[in-house]
Amino acid sequence: MTTPAFRPYRLLAALFCWLAAAGPAFSADPFARAALQSTGTLYVGQQILVDVDVLVPNYFLQPPQFPAIDLPGAIVTLDDGRALNLNETIDGTSYSGIRRTYMITPQSAGEFTLPPAVITFGYAAVPPQAARGQVTVPPLRFTIEAAPGSAGESPGVVAAKVGISQELDQEPAALKAGDTLVRTVSVRAEGLRAMMIPEPEFSAPRGVRLYRQDPVLSEETDRNGQAVAGLRKDVASYLFQDPGTYILPAVTLSWFDPASGTTQSATAPAVRVTVAAATTRSPAIAPPAHEPQPPPFDWLHPAVTGGGVLISALVLWAAANRLTRLQARWEERRSKERQSEPAFFRHVEQACRNGPDEAIARALDAWSRKAGVMPLESWLGRFADAGTQRIYQIRQRALYGPEEASSRSDAFLPGLKRARQLWLRQGAKAPGRREPALLPLNPTMR
Known part of the structure; x- marks a missing residue:
């Protein structure tokens, strides 16, 4: 019996086929792109619009954090309008994207280059697992010209x-x-x-x-x-x-x-x-009247009146001071209640009852940050039943992914409330539970 000869070219061919099949999976990475929305010649003082897109495979789990951009010689602001959701297929891979617009007002003529800006986010690299993502905005170059004046004067x-x-x-x-x-x-x-x-x-x-x-x-x-x-x-x-x-x-x-x-x-x-001219009335002519004799001055009446006014002022001051302290305590208590975890969860309940999908997603994100249960999908895996987890995944795909199926379900809120009650009963022993903190001024992904 003879042993078949080892043929290395067959092994190389199989390895090449495997890499070709796995190529799209390896190339499915998040990326960012920037494009000028304003067309034609650009002038000093003109409001120039730049669209910045962030695209990820599958869908987002946390929205991108678009940073402030510092461009010397220009004023740059981020448009406060609603972000635009994108769905694209690139090289056979489905991407979900979010677009925001920067408004740039150049103050001088010359060449400008959009500086690289880092954008962080969370997305489902391998659903339903959460992954931390980070992309850099590519450099975008554009030329600014001086606006011509009229009769030797520059335009306003x-x-x-x-x-x-x-x-x-x-x-x-x-x-x-x-x-x-x-x-x-x-x-x-x-x-x-x-x-x-x-x-x-x-x-x-x-x-x-x-x-x-x-x-x-x-x-x-x-x-x-x-x-x-x-x-x-x-x-x-x-x-x-x-x-x-x-x-x-x-x-x-x-x-x-x-x-x-x-x-x-x-x-x-x-x-x-x-x-x-202003109209004036002339005084009527009348014989001068005899000047009346002033009565003797009574010191008792002013003294009694002044004492009463002073006592009333002291009483009003004391009452106002006490009222101010009570109002400050009441405002402090109301502020703590509005910033508490139950208050944020009531917003989630209200959004689930009569709000759109975007409002539900914002309320869930705010509550999860306040309660310290991020990422929410991992927290649901520990405390929620399988049905609630499945509804949440369907909702995320419908909101950020390319799927068009309806994400409305009346069973999500009861399941979420049961999970929260279980989480609250376990208290400090609950895995992943931490004390909530105030959100930073410029939040970053952790």
Whole structure:
């Protein structure tokens, strides 16, 4: 009997086939990408939108923490709108993604490079096991040019559209000496944050006093919470001391439109004010009256009155001091109750009864952080029954994964409450139980 010869090429071929089949599994790693949402030529002062996507295989277990970005020569803010969920298939692997948008306002012309930013998150690398993930935003380069001026002057802002309106609190032709006219000027700039709108220039004619209030800044958003336009409201009061005719100068704001490449302007028109003389009444002529003799001064009455006022003031002060202490204790107790674990769990119950899937996920995440039972899926594996764990996994896949099946179930909340009761009964002996702490200002994955 002869022994078959060893053929190494067969072993190499089998190893090559195994690596080819396992290739997608090895390459299924989280990654990040960045892209310019703003197109065309970019100018100084223009609000530039940069979309940053974080994609993971399977689904997220903890949302990504997008950090603040420091870009020299520019102002960078993270859009407060709702994040966009993504589902993509790349090289045969299903990915779940979350997109957030950074708003960059360059202050000077030149070349800019988006610095690398580290984003942390939790995801199901091998469902249902939780894994800690971390990606770095790739560098993104873009060029900024100076916006052309108009008639030798630089434009005020770079925006898609700017509008100015004004309101007066009364008719400007019906004032009298000593009256005050309140002028409210509102500016709306599309594609520009409110804090970037320049301060309108107010001036007063000679003989008129001008008083300005602090501006009111706000943002106009769409139904998804994305910023659409910046709003700025300025209020000025004009005091007219003397009669006459006055002209309040117009308020003008110029801006450069990058789409059309032209400089435009918006104006709140000048106001013509007519001030009449104040009317005075002449006193009636009457014979002088005899000056009455003053009665003798009674010292007893002021003394009694002053003593009563002093005693009343002391009583009121003592009552107010005690009331302030009681109110402070009550506020402290209410604050502790609002920050307690049962209060956070009541939010979970309310969200499970009548809230959408996103609200349930946020409430569960906040309660698990407060109670110190993170990651929640591992905690459910120790205290919840199999049905509750299965409903939670289905809910996570429906919220962050590509599955379209409904994640609503009335059996999840009862199962979660039973698990919490078991956890509370075991007390300090419960595995994984720790004292909750306040969330850090900039939370990181642990």
